[in-house]
């Protein structure tokens with residue numbers, strides 16, 4: 046008796062991860078953080094300094110206070126500023142294309158790229174990027190597009206001091222460096238959410254830190270309507 050095949054998501058969603066793992070492993074100069082607890086890759090110099098500077102300009106022009114999905118009562122939990130970046134802008138469009146080509150993740154499954162700006166003393170305390178199933182925020186944010194699968198993050202500059210990203214469960218701290226990309230799977234190999242992805246955007250001690258993040262989902266992200274109403 047044959048069992049029906051399991052529903053296979055589009056490989057570009059990053060769930061299952063095989064296609065993304067194959068694509069990332071084939072990239073020159075990619076580094077994988079050696080741990081069995083999570084899948085975390087780094088690539089130094091992924092984005093050129095000119096593009097990083099152009100994206101920083103856009104973040105500075107449109108930043109607003111950051112929010113968090115699962116409000117936890119700690120008003121100092123995420124003190125940075127945020128900016129949704131417009132994929133109709135050719136600079137952002139190119140960054141999105143580079144991320145997809147590098148990771149094998151299909152940009153159709155990604156949320157709009159988000160910029161973050163951290164001034165001295167600002168941070169994003171330890172959190173996971175996926176939504177906690179069962180909560181109100183999970184219902185609101187995951188109803189249509191499912192939960193987050195992969196996170197791709199790029200440091201746009203190197204602040205004077207501080208601003209590292211600490212993955213507590215594996216005792217690994219990654220230093221910001223202009224153009225360095227991080228990509229991690231928010232899931233375990235069996236597809237379940239991985240709490241070992243807990244990470245902390247640590248306080249900037251001098252200068253300003255800029256990053257962009259693109260989070261991918263189980264299902265395609267709705268595209269903004271551009272056509273006029275009939």
Ligand SMILES: O=C(O)CCC(=O)C(=O)O
Nearest residue numbers: 169209210245246247258
């Ligand atoms: O700023 C960092 O190093 C981490 C940012 C982060 O975790 C996020 O935006 O989800």
Ligand SMILES: [Fe+2]
Nearest residue numbers: 172173174244
């Ligand atoms: Fe995060």
